Amino acid sequence: MNKKKSGNTSRVINFKKLLREPVLLLSILIVFYLLTVFVIFPLFQVFKTSLTFEGKLGFGNYIEVMKKSYYIQPFINSMILGVLTATIGTFIGFIFSYAITRTPMKGKKIFRLIATFPIVSPPFVIALAAILLFGRSGVFGGMFGNIYGLKGLVLVEVIAYSPTAFLALVGVLRAIDPSLEEAAMDLGASRLRVFRKVIFPLATPGIVSAWLLVFIQSVADFGNPMIISGDFSVLSVQAYLQITGMYDLPRGATLAILLLIPTVAAFYLQKYFLSKKSYVTVTGKPTAATIKNLEWYIKLPVYSLCVFFAGVVLLFYGMVFYGSFQKLWGVDSTLTLDNYVQMWRVGKGYIFDSLIIASIVTPITGFFGMFIAYLITRKNFPGKNLMEFSSMLTFAVPGTVVGIGYVVAFNTTSAIMPFTLTGTGLIIIILLVFRNMPVGIRNGVAALQQIDPSIEEASIDLGADSGTTFRKITLPMITPAFFSGLVYSFVRSMTAISAIIFVVSGKWNLITVAILGFVDNSQYAQAAAMSLLLIVIVLIALGLIKLITDKLGQGMNSATVVE
Amino acid sequence: MRQDYLVLKDLTKKFGKGDAVVTAVDGINLTVKEGELITLLGPSGCGKTTTLRMIAGFHTPTSGDILIDGDSVNTLPPNKRPTAMVFQNYALFPHLTVRENISFGLKVRGDNKEEIIRKVDEIMNLIGLNGLADRQPRELSGGQQQRVSLARAMIMEPKVLLFDEPLSNLDAMLRVSTRLEIRKLQQRVGITSVYVTHDQEEAMTLSDQVIIMKDGLIQQIGAPVEIYSHPCNRFVAGFIGKANFLDATIKDINNEQLILDFMGKEIIAPHWNKSLKQGDSVVIVARPESVIIDEPSEDCIEGTVINSVYFGSQMLYEVKITDDLIFRIEVADPQQHIQYSAGIKVGLTFKDRSLHILSAKEGAL
Numbered sequence: 020m021n022k023k024k025s026g027n028t029s030r031v032i033n034f035k036k037l038l039r040e041p042v043l044l045l046s047i048l049i050v051f052y053l054l055t056v057f058v059i060f061p062l063f064q065v066f067k068t069s070l071t072f073e074g075k076l077g078f079g080n081y082i083e084v085m086k087k088s089y090y091i092q093p094f095i096n097s098m099i100l101g102v103l104t105a106t107i108g109t110f111i112g113f114i115f116s117y118a119i120t121r122t123p124m125k126g127k128k129i130f131r132l133i134a135t136f137p138i139v140s141p142p143f144v145i146a147l148a149a150i151l152l153f154g155r156s157g158v159f160g161g162m163f164g165n166i167y168g169l170k171g172l173v174l175v176e177v178i179a180y181s182p183t184a185f186l187a188l189v190g191v192l193r194a195i196d197p198s199l200e201e202a203a204m205d206l207g208a209s210r211l212r213v214f215r216k217v218i219f220p221l222a223t224p225g226i227v228s229a230w231l232l233v234f235i236q237s238v239a240d241f242g243n244p245m246i247i248s249g250d251f252s253v254l255s256v257q258a259y260l261q262i263t264g265m266y267d268l269p270r271g272a273t274l275a276i277l278l279l280i281p282t283v284a285a286f287y288l289q290k291y292f293l294s295k296k297s298y299v300t301v302t303g304k305p306t307a308a309t310i311k312n313l314e315w316y317i318k319l320p321v322y323s324l325c326v327f328f329a330g331v332v333l334l335f336y337g338m339v340f341y342g343s344f345q346k347l348w349g350v351d352s353t354l355t356l357d358n359y360v361q362m363w364r365v366g367k368g369y370i371f372d373s374l375i376i377a378s379i380v381t382p383i384t385g386f387f388g389m390f391i392a393y394l395i396t397r398k399n400f401p402g403k404n405l406m407e408f409s410s411m412l413t414f415a416v417p418g419t420v421v422g423i424g425y426v427v428a429f430n431t432t433s434a435i436m437p438f439t440l441t442g443t444g445l446i447i448i449i450l451l452v453f454r455n456m457p458v459g460i461r462n463g464v465a466a467l468q469q470i471d472p473s474i475e476e477a478s479i480d481l482g483a484d485s486g487t488t489f490r491k492i493t494l495p496m497i498t499p500a501f502f503s504g505l506v507y508s509f510v511r512s513m514t515a516i517s518a519i520i521f522v523v524s525g526k527w528n529l530i531t532v533a534i535l536g537f538v539d540n541s542q543y544a545q546a547a548a549m550s551l552l553l554i555v556i557v558l559i560a561l562g563l564i565k566l567i568t569d570k571l572g573q574g575m576n577s578a579t580v581v582e
Numbered sequence: 583m584r585q586d587y588l589v590l591k592d593l594t595k596k597f598g599k600g601d602a603v604v605t606a607v608d609g610i611n612l613t614v615k616e617g618e619l620i621t622l623l624g625p626s627g628c629g630k631t632t633t634l635r636m637i638a639g640f641h642t643p644t645s646g647d648i649l650i651d652g653d654s655v656n657t658l659p660p661n662k663r664p665t666a667m668v669f670q671n672y673a674l675f676p677h678l679t680v681r682e683n684i685s686f687g688l689k690v691r692g693d694n695k696e697e698i699i700r701k702v703d704e705i706m707n708l709i710g711l712n713g714l715a716d717r718q719p720r721e722l723s724g725g726q727q728q729r730v731s732l733a734r735a736m737i738m739e740p741k742v743l744l745f746d747e748p749l750s751n752l753d754a755m756l757r758v759s760t761r762l763e764i765r766k767l768q769q770r771v772g773i774t775s776v777y778v779t780h781d782q783e784e785a786m787t788l789s790d791q792v793i794i795m796k797d798g799l800i801q802q803i804g805a806p807v808e809i810y811s812h813p814c815n816r817f818v819a820g821f822i823g824k825a826n827f828l829d830a831t832i833k834d835i836n837n838e839q840l841i842l843d844f845m846g847k848e849i850i851a852p853h854w855n856k857s858l859k860q861g862d863s864v865v866i867v868a869r870p871e872s873v874i875i876d877e878p879s880e881d882c883i884e885g886t887v888i889n890s891v892y893f894g895s896q897m898l899y900e901v902k903i904t905d906d907l908i909f910r911i912e913v914a915d916p917q918q919h920i921q922y923s924a925g926i927k928v929g930l931t932f933k934d935r936s937l938h939i940l941s942a943k944e945g946a947l
């Protein structure tokens with residue numbers, strides 16, 4: 020009772036303090052407005068639309084869910100796909116991270132690079148490669164039967180998303196002090212026993228959280244199933260087809276909600292397991308692996324799997340490269356540049372649109388994200404938790420849901436958004452900004468929390484005002500986080516598809532949409548050429564940013580770039 | 583030399599509101615002479631840091647006044663105050679070199695370039711940082727970081743230099759040598775300083791005045807010698823150095839001397855506190871080094887050695903007088919004395935002139 024009272028008074032005081040800083044107050048209000056309009060409102064609209072049944076408000080759509088297979092089948096399929104992909108992907112990710120952190124394997128850097136490659140490349144490139152390899156006219160065509168369907172989808176998504184598990188698990192395993200293993204072995208435990216009784220239990224929360232991350236990505240994936248799911252219908256693709264093919268908004272929205280529920284649930288579960296992980300780091304300084312003499316029966320399977328997986332990744336990307344120079348895929352394998360010429364002729368506009376939009380989105384996302392991170396960590400104001408929650412929300416929500424939300428929210432005007440945004444370039448920019456921002460915010464918050472407040476105080480104590488302190492002390496210290504936020508935003512802007520496909524228009528179109536178009540027309544060689552171009556653009560951007568940050572003297576490893 | 587260079591008047595700081603209010607500093611008064619180094623000493627949570635941060639301007643006093651060189655600084659923000667602080671964790675700017683760290687304040691002030699270079703070289707020379715100018719803070723040892731942080735504050739030539747436990751992150755050996763250096767430097771430059779610590783040895787060796795605090799209140803202000811030999815109450819006596827406390831009564835007063843009765847034995851002590859009268863109960867403060875240990879005899883207090891520890895330069899005894907009175911005794915230069923081992927019966931007497939007497943009231947605090 021008393022506690023509550025004092026909480027209220029301090030809130031009042033915070034508010035009074037705010038009134039004395041009008042610029043701050045105004046910017047907080049603007050941030051809240053933007054988050055409401057571009058994060059909350061679209062999601063709310065999806066809910067509302069899903070509750071519209073035959074023109075009236077009601078639970079009709081949800082009642083249908085129980086009865087109609089066009090609802091329930093995609094749901095079941097998505098769950099099966101998610102569980103399979105997450106399980107296999109986490110297994111591979113774990114072995115890979117074990118090899119990197121716990122064995123004296125040679126060429127770790129190269130393995131690492133190969134394993135992280137699928138993260139920075141457009142998500143559906145793997146599916147394209149799978150068709151080039153195992154499709155009807157593929158190199159190994161027919162070897163595994165029909166590649167279109169669950170089998171192919173799992174294969175493709177495992178390659179695309181086990182790197183996510185790998186990155187998460189490297190951190191977890193690195194935090195387990197090798198001296199624990201040594202202690203256990205010293206006490207007479209065999210290597211396998213150490214693994215079962217020490218490493219595995221300590222890593223379990225991390226493993227569960229990695230599993231959930233992969234599950235979310237797999238269920239939310241749009242690009243790969245769009246290309247390769249065949250008759251195996253999944254939620255994201257079905258929702259898209261309902262809306263763009265059948266113009267059935269309520270049904271699309273209902274499918275989107277069915278997609279939203281498991282992913283958001285998994286997201287919060289994942290956060291929960293991540294927070295449980297902390298006892299792993301109790302032993303302090305992370306130490307490099309010291310195990311030099313591993314038994315062969317551990318080395319052999321671990322190393323073989325790593326080599327095999329790396330080989331598969333290389334094969335897939337190599338196939339895209341090779342395919343892009345073939346005269347006619349599966350018929351005439353003469354090497355030619357024709358595909359590039361044709362790709363350029365048809366796709367030039369898409370490429371420029373993509374570059375223009377990404378270069379507008381990137382700095383806006385960077386500054387806006389950093390500003391919100393600054394507000395969250397350094398300022399006190401009512402509604403701070405709400406701001407943090409809503410700004411991170413788009414991270415948990417599948418792109419398909421966001422895309423549908425933008426369609427229903429912005430194709431007409433409303434009280435809080437007096438302009439129709441549909442069909443403009445602006446809606447693409449806004450969608451990408453709010454979709455890419457959470458990672459920038461997370462990086463920014465982490466960086467700001469690492470800066471001891473006494474460093475800022477020292478600057479003020481030496482005579483600098485708070486503006487100078489922010490410019491000369493705080494800003495330079497968060498620069499690496501800022502740049503890695505920029506990289507992330509640029510890469511995602513160039514490679515996004517699931518949400519963006521709902522808001523592109525004749526006037527403004529994107530490179531990823533163009534690639535999907537080529538695939539749709541079975542122009543696989545042109546699709547490969549354009550994918551390759553996209554990969555090159557992304558790599559150049561990564562290299563440039565790395566150059567800049569190295570110059571700034573603050574090393575930044577690739578993991579923080581892509582995470 | 584100004585006598586009232588830094589003045590704290592009824593300075594109070596409360597944190598929180600309503601039921602949860604914490605009075606961190608409770609109306610303290612303090613005057614510091616120009617060029618003096620004073621230490622705020624006290625147990626954890628007594629309000630030392632809070633006081634220091636009010637002087638620096640990071641906390642606004644709930645009430646009271648702070649005057650520096652005659653001017654009230656209450657309304658000045660920290661960046662406008664003539665103070666500079668050496669932080670406990672050094673708070674060096676990690677992205678700037680040593681030279682850039684040290685020159686930060688001068689640059690902000692807009693000093694001229696050559697002047698800055700000259701001053702930085704001068705102070706790096708003075709503080710012993712030669713050759714480190716272009717290093718990053720993370721490439722320095724703890725002791726070097728500490729010195730950079732000191733140089734960064736001193737170069738501002740502040741009117742008051744503030745230290746918040748600046749040595750607590752150094753190892754024991756380095757702590758001793760660094761505090762000597764700080765003292766020498768401070769005296770050479772003649773800079774008025776306020777130094778926060780909870781290490782009593784540090785306070786004793788560094789300061790012109792020691793301020794003992796407890797629960798937001800000042801217990802005693804005085805030179806180290808005074809505080810050690812004439813603590814104002816039991817808390818101060820126990821906090822500065824070690825002390826044995828004996829409950830006694832005054833049998834007689836003559837010739838500037840107190841004749842005391844302790845468990846039927848007579849003890850003589852100097853008569854400082856003139857308000858004491860015959861018949862009063864008092865508490866005798868006997869420092870471990872003012873107790874003499876010898877063979878048992880008629881006039882001595884008798885006891886049994888229960889523990890003896892050899893330190894090289896010292897011998898430390900614990901002697902049991904009664905079940906709830908155990909004496910702690912230090913004998914300097916133990917080779918020159920007989921050594922007693924546990925179980926032996928001994929007789930204790932006192933170096934009369936070193937005893938300090940507290941009234942019953944002071945002895946209870």
Ligand SMILES: Nc1ncnc2c1ncn2[C@@H]1O[C@H](COP(=O)(O)OP(=O)(O)OP(=O)(O)O)[C@@H](O)[C@H]1O
Pocket residue numbers: 597598604605606624625626627628629630631632633780
């Ligand atoms: N910002 C704050 N908000 C609320 N209470 C505070 C705050 N800062 C200090 N206090 C309280 O004020 C009291 C004095 O704290 P202070 O930091 O001044 O102690 P200290 O003497 O420096 O102790 P230490 O030796 O542990 O550093 C403590 O009870 C502390 O909990």
Ligand SMILES: [Mg+2]
Pocket residue numbers: 630631632
């Ligand atoms: Mg303190």
